[in-house]
Amino acid sequence: MMFRRAVLGHRGSLGRHFSYRQVPSSNSTSAQSRDGGSNRASGQCNRSETQPYSITASKGDFASCAGQTGRSRSPDKSGELTPLPRRGCSVTPLGQPTSETHPHLVKEGECIAGFTASELANRRERLFALLCAKVPTMERHMVVIPSASKVLMTEKIPYSFRQNSNFYYLCGFMEPDSVLIIHGKQGERPSSALFVPKHDPLNELWDGPRTGPFGAKRLLEVDEAYTTDEVENFITRYPKAMQWLQPTNYLAVDHLLKGCEAPELAIQKLRLIKSPAEVEVMQKAADVTCESLVETIRASHPFVLESQLGAKFDFECKIRGAQRPAYPPVIAGGDRANIIHYIASNQMVFGDEMVLMDAGAEVHLYASDVTRTWPVTGRFTRPQRDVYQLLQEVHEKLVAMLYQWDFYTLDDLFEQMCVLIARGLQELAVVDSRVTSEADLRRIGYQFCPHHVSHYLGMDVHDTPLISRKEKLCPGMVVTIEPGIYIPQDNIDVPIRYRGLGVRIEDDVLITKDGPRILSRKCPRTAEAIEALFP
Numbered sequence: 001m002m003f004r005r006a007v008l009g010h011r012g013s014l015g016r017h018f019s020y021r022q023v024p025s026s027n028s029t030s031a032q033s034r035d036g037g038s039n040r041a042s043g044q045c046n047r048s049e050t051q052p053y054s055i056t057a058s059k060g061d062f063a064s065c066a067g068q069t070g071r072s073r074s075p076d077k078s079g080e081l082t083p084l085p086r087r088g089c090s091v092t093p094l095g096q097p098t099s100e101t102h103p104h105l106v107k108e109g110e111c112i113a114g115f116t117a118s119e120l121a122n123r124r125e126r127l128f129a130l131l132c133a134k135v136p137t138m139e140r141h142m143v144v145i146p147s148a149s150k151v152l153m154t155e156k157i158p159y160s161f162r163q164n165s166n167f168y169y170l171c172g173f174m175e176p177d178s179v180l181i182i183h184g185k186q187g188e189r190p191s192s193a194l195f196v197p198k199h200d201p202l203n204e205l206w207d208g209p210r211t212g213p214f215g216a217k218r219l220l221e222v223d224e225a226y227t228t229d230e231v232e233n234f235i236t237r238y239p240k241a242m243q244w245l246q247p248t249n250y251l252a253v254d255h256l257l258k259g260c261e262a263p264e265l266a267i268q269k270l271r272l273i274k275s276p277a278e279v280e281v282m283q284k285a286a287d288v289t290c291e292s293l294v295e296t297i298r299a300s301h302p303f304v305l306e307s308q309l310g311a312k313f314d315f316e317c318k319i320r321g322a323q324r325p326a327y328p329p330v331i332a333g334g335d336r337a338n339i340i341h342y343i344a345s346n347q348m349v350f351g352d353e354m355v356l357m358d359a360g361a362e363v364h365l366y367a368s369d370v371t372r373t374w375p376v377t378g379r380f381t382r383p384q385r386d387v388y389q390l391l392q393e394v395h396e397k398l399v400a401m402l403y404q405w406d407f408y409t410l411d412d413l414f415e416q417m418c419v420l421i422a423r424g425l426q427e428l429a430v431v432d433s434r435v436t437s438e439a440d441l442r443r444i445g446y447q448f449c450p451h452h453v454s455h456y457l458g459m460d461v462h463d464t465p466l467i468s469r470k471e472k473l474c475p476g477m478v479v480t481i482e483p484g485i486y487i488p489q490d491n492i493d494v495p496i497r498y499r500g501l502g503v504r505i506e507d508d509v510l511i512t513k514d515g516p517r518i519l520s521r522k523c524p525r526t527a528e529a530i531e532a533l534f535p
Contacts, residue, residue: 171220
């Protein structure tokens with residue numbers, strides 16, 4: 001049986017998208033036909049090897065027609081096939097969400113969730129300017145940023161893919177095994193070339209559509225787009241360029257660029273200061289985390305399993321739009337709260353114990369990081385309240401210091417935390433009240449809180465690690481404030497009523513010119529507010 005092709009399509013902001021339906025023709029001669037599937041996601045049409053055809057369409061021919069069906073039409077007088085409506089959305093999906101396929105995630109005008117193509121281009125231009133300024137003697141620069149690669153958990157079973165933060169920050173592409181190259185001459189606007197996996201019908205049958213070079217260029221508005229097998233030829237065009245390579249396990253790039261400088265520090269300097277759009281996404285991540293923590297606190301009770309609390313938090317985050325946890329959560333009942341990074345979460349929390357939960361949601365690759373400690377009965381005992389309220393006062397004083405952000409660094413906050421904790425423990429008769437020097441008080445405080453009070457926060461939980469904690473704070477930074485007091489059960493130097501208590505309070509804080517803005521303010525912090533969550 002002979003087949004002719006009925007063309008279905010839609011003209012959207014990404015260009016024309018075509019799909020095909022094979023319809024019986026009046027001719028009876030049979031011929032083998034192909035979909036041209038390798039180009040379907042990019043909006044291109046392959047010519048059949050056995051049945052030549054051409055497709056032309058004028059502007060306005062393609063329209064979304066959800067819920068409609070259509071039959072094939074005869075060619076018009078010019079011999080062209082006319083477009084037909086089809087059931088459902090007529091927008092061909094790419095390898096990542098767009099405003100057309102995922103309007104609940106990506107707003108109109110955005111190329112990726114939360115961000116416009118112009119913001120991503122501005123990031124690339126600022127990075128290029130920083131690197132040119134670092135080595136002004138070179139006429140041409142080339143910055144190579146590979147993506148993350150798919151990693152297998154077991155045979156044929158991959159871990160959930162998470163894109164490399166720097167790569168996503170600079171171009172927004174979400175598929176693995178890709179490469180971004182920013183290149184140009186000193187003092188000029190750089191060009192961006194994105195190398196992406198080519199269309200592969202068999203692979204796309206199993207893993208879903210790929211964006212391809214055409215779709216990537218139109219969606220992300222990079223200057224050039226190619227398949228990844230063209231990376232080597234592209235790099236060798238510029239043998240005399242100053243080359244910058246982000247270290248990676250993407251060996252197809254590594255072997256081409258030996259002895260390169262790493263652009264990591266320059267990228268982290270950009271990522272350190274958040275744009276208004278980034279702050280909006282981080283606020284969403286904090287809101288999801290706080291609302292989920294509130295529901296988890298309400299669901300706790302004596303003899304609850306730590307794993308049950310973890311499952312509750314994960315569920316609440318997912319239904320609020322989080323893509324994944326920002327990190328493996330700490331859910332530690334009783335004395336286990338004194339293990340700073342306890343992630344086993346396989347014990348029961350008894351009725352006289354508190355639970356410490358350090359958890360965060362990731363929304364559009366931006367992290368939140370919040371910790372709360374509460375009694376599973378819903379009521380603090382007197383010793384628990386003593387330690388908790390002491391820590392709450394320390395937390396409030398540290399946040400208040402951020403009103404004078406231009407005077408302090410994160411290390412300054414840490415030293416002040418140690419002093420405040422030591423003085424508070426003196427008032428509780430936990431440590432020697434005769435100690436008065438700040439150096440000795442810092443030493444005592446450090447014994448009860450051996451971790452830093454703060455770190456930078458952003459796309460990664462411990463964001464921009466190459467940026468020193470001795471840097472002066474400035475508007476646009478997002479930091480954590482997380483003092484803790486840890487008194488293991490076997491600490492015989494402490495009154496017995498306080499042994500086995502581990503408490504931490506952590507919030508995400510945006511530095512503004514007017515002072516701190518607590519992004520995680522929706523999660524109750526005071527003992528009274530936490531108790532009010534219980535019946």
